[in-house]
Amino acid sequence: MQDLLNDVHQSGLKCEAIDIGRAAFKTAINFLSNTIFSLDFVHSAGDTGEYKDIVVNILKAVGAPNMADFFPLLKIIDPQGIRRSCELYVGKLFHVFGNLIDERLRLREKKDFVSNNDMLDALLDISKQNSEEMDKEKIKHLLHDLLVAGTDTTSYTLEWAMAELLHNPSTLSKAQKELEETIGVGNLIEESDLAKLPYLQAVIKETLRLHPPAPFLLPRKAKVDVELNGYTIPKGAQLFINEWAIGRDPNSWENPNVFSPERFLGSTLDIKGQSFQLTPFGSGRRICPGMPLAIRMLHLMLGSLINSFHWKLENDMKPEDMDMEDAVQGNALKKKEPLRIIPINIST
Numbered sequence: 001m002q003d004l005l006n007d008v009h010q011s012g013l014k015c016e017a018i019d020i021g022r023a024a025f026k027t028a029i030n031f032l033s034n035t036i037f038s039l040d041f042v043h044s045a046g047d048t049g050e051y052k053d054i055v056v057n058i059l060k061a062v063g064a065p066n067m068a069d070f071f072p073l074l075k076i077i078d079p080q081g082i083r084r085s086c087e088l089y090v091g092k093l094f095h096v097f098g099n100l101i102d103e104r105l106r107l108r109e110k111k112d113f114v115s116n117n118d119m120l121d122a123l124l125d126i127s128k129q130n131s132e133e134m135d136k137e138k139i140k141h142l143l144h145d146l147l148v149a150g151t152d153t154t155s156y157t158l159e160w161a162m163a164e165l166l167h168n169p170s171t172l173s174k175a176q177k178e179l180e181e182t183i184g185v186g187n188l189i190e191e192s193d194l195a196k197l198p199y200l201q202a203v204i205k206e207t208l209r210l211h212p213p214a215p216f217l218l219p220r221k222a223k224v225d226v227e228l229n230g231y232t233i234p235k236g237a238q239l240f241i242n243e244w245a246i247g248r249d250p251n252s253w254e255n256p257n258v259f260s261p262e263r264f265l266g267s268t269l270d271i272k273g274q275s276f277q278l279t280p281f282g283s284g285r286r287i288c289p290g291m292p293l294a295i296r297m298l299h300l301m302l303g304s305l306i307n308s309f310h311w312k313l314e315n316d317m318k319p320e321d322m323d324m325e326d327a328v329q330g331n332a333l334k335k336k337e338p339l340r341i342i343p344i345n346i347s348t
Contacts, residue, residue, distance in 0.1 A: 004023060017314040176306050186307065189307065271295070309343040
């Protein structure tokens with residue numbers, strides 16, 4: 001988190017605009033790699049230093065329009081090379097994970113080994129107790145899901161949150177006032193502070209309602225024939241849940257297209273799969289495994305950015321003139337035009 005603030009501070013000194021989505025992407029990678037491996041992937045040398053480029057290439061391949069999705073016969077030919085590209089970069093990523101797991105296993109065999117108490121150690125502990133439940137291959141697949149799915153979706157959501165706050169200056173002022181009264185202007189936000197920041201939590205919930213990171217969640221498949229509201233869903237049919245439409249349904253939300261965090265103050269609605277009006281991470285057994293990390297990252301990043309800096313739009317643009325259109329990339333919802341904003345250091 002400190003690296004993010006340092007980068008933004010340097011841009012503020014130069015009065016330069018920063019691409020907030022790109023900065024958040026870098027921070028998300030570092031946050032996740034430190035949580036899982038106790039390593040900094042962005043600044044590391046060797047295999048882990050290539051991680052960012054590998055993830056970017058995987059996301060590009062997944063997000064590219066694929067003719068084979070519409071003409072199944074083309075899957076064998078792979079005319080655009082998308083499958084080959086995915087296999088290449090996923091293979092590279094699994095190679096990185098395999099090396100990290102092997103190195104950690106070697107360290108754990110030493111008598112003077114001290115656990116990092118990170119996620120990899122926790123997964124290896126589970127594997128040691130029950131190798132069938134969690135073997136090396138399952139660990140690599142879980143790490144892939146957490147790291148690849150968690151970087152772009154988190155950065156897109158952070159970008160949307162900042163865009164909505166700048167588009168609604170009075171809401172930004174309320175969020176900053178809460179932080180000032182609770183934390184103190186410019187002070188670092190700790191995870192233990194989040195429970196004392198209900199308005200910041202409401203801002204994140206409202207952002208996820210209007211801009212779910214995966215607008216159609218992940219597809220499901222019907223195990224048997226099912227009748228739902230008069231429609232027959234045949235066995236084997238693939239199902240998508242339109243989370244974007246649910247979050248804007250006027251039957252569930254008052255003024256659904258208005259960004260209003262106040263709707264969540266005093267409300268029991270959560271984003272953890274219990275309230276079906278708001279399930280940006282899914283629900284049930286297949287809920288996003290990275291949800292706890294993503295929620296923590298979003299609150300810490302957003303709170304730190306608005307508590308440590310004032311912000312203005314590039315080229316003296318007015319809030320009402322902002323482009324708030326969205327675009328789908330792969331399975332993620334991004335801002336169509338990247339948000340470029342100028343930080344103003346509070347001390348200046």
